[in-house]
Amino acid sequence: MLRADAERLAVWGDPIAHSRSPQLHAAAYAILGLPWTYERRRVSEAEFAEALADPSETWRGLSLTMPLKHVAAEAATTLDRAARLSGAANTLVPGEEGPRGFNTDVAGLVAAIREQGIEDAGRARILGAGATATSALLALEALGAREIDIRARRPEQARPLVALGGQLGLRVTAAPLDAPHTRSSPGADPALTIATLPGDAEPAASVLEEIVVPGGLLVDVVYGTWPTPLARAWESAGGRAVSGLPMLLHQAVRQVRIFTSGDVDEPLPSESDVIASMRRALMED
Structure with a gap:
């Protein structure tokens, strides 16, 4: 379940062990001084709807990788232009009427x-x-x-x-x-x-x-x-x-914007420092 006051984030997909998102997001939240956690979880397309609705698990937001981008778009009540035109959402956050979906890959x-x-x-x-x-x-x-x-x-x-x-x-x-x-x-x-x-x-x-x-x-x-x-x-x-x-880095920066302010176009505080830290995390892995 998505909830605005939660402090947990995650990337879902299947397979998911290869994802570099946890390193990227952890680096960003350390610079921003936010006590949030960011996990990696294997969720199949068949499991997605039940996992999203599970009230025992609360998430501030989710990153979605394959094969979940299309079902995430279908689950969203609102979509940004990129998600609407592509039919794919790689980011979900809570909204007043249900999940808001974004495609930050573009x-x-x-x-x-x-x-x-x-x-x-x-x-x-x-x-x-x-x-x-x-x-x-x-x-x-x-x-x-x-x-x-x-x-x-x-x-x-x-x-x-x-x-x-x-x-x-x-x-x-x-x-x-x-x-x-x-x-x-x-x-x-x-x-x-x-x-x-x-x-x-x-x-x-x-x-x-x-x-x-x-x-x-x-x-x-x-x-x-x-x-x-x-x-x-x-x-x-x-x-x-x-x-x-570089695409992975910059789409993650926009996800961090969404998770912090709800606005994909609103730059982060000290965004250049955040990007530099995220880039180092990619290179060090």
């Missing part, structure tokens, strides 16, 4: 990309068409992308993304991972690619030939296995590749 990805010096995405590419790809598309919209090329093993899975892009006024196309890419005209290559593929995926050489962009930036949202085969190929071709750790 803003976290935007902040991580801006750290790499990109303010205007222009033309961009997403690899994969799963749940995280929707947050990637919304992040690219926030970064001013106008054309987005989606590459997926099964392009038909990208139809909802193409439709969402149309609603947002973006030109979104979908093709197989190994579809030929024309590089003859200036500006044909996207300067930014966001990969949402599984971390252990090892694309065939024929696929890499079409998706690796020499000189471009790859943001691979994976952080448990690094470098990924894709990241190695990318850097071998002269591009830059960054992992999902």
Whole structure:
């Protein structure tokens, strides 16, 4: 049960042992001087509703990872724009009429990309068409992308993304991972690619030939296995590749904002110090 006066927080998901959220949040609350605890708990999709309603367990707020983001969005009575458009909530807090849901992955990805010096995405590419790809598309919209090329093993899975892009006024196309890419005209290559593929995926050489962009930036949202085969190929071709750790950091900062003030846009007291402490916690683990 969510309760505003509780001092316990947690991340739920299945699997959950790999989550770095406890280190990040503990570092933040130590700097902020808050006596809150932050736990890691395995909760399956089938167990979610009962666990959320359990009156014997009270939580100030919850972070949700896979496979719970969609059921968390369904359980929320209100959603922020990112959660509403993506149908996924990675954060729940109590509200007057029930849980309030947020998707901080979008803003976290935007902040991580801006750290790499990109303010205007222009033309961009997403690899994969799963749940995280929707947050990637919304992040690219926030970064001013106008054309987005989606590459997926099964392009038909990208139809909802193409439709969402149309609603947002973006030109979104979908093709197989190994579809030929024309590089003859200036500006044909996207300067930014966001990969949402599984971390252990090892694309065939024929696929890499079409998706690796020499000189471009790859943001691979994976952080448990690094470098990924894709990241190695990318850097071998002269591009830059960054992992999902900066995205994880910045989405957690926004969760801390929500857990402390209820406002995702309200900066924390001494936020630069909080971010520095959270970043150190990631590097030390």
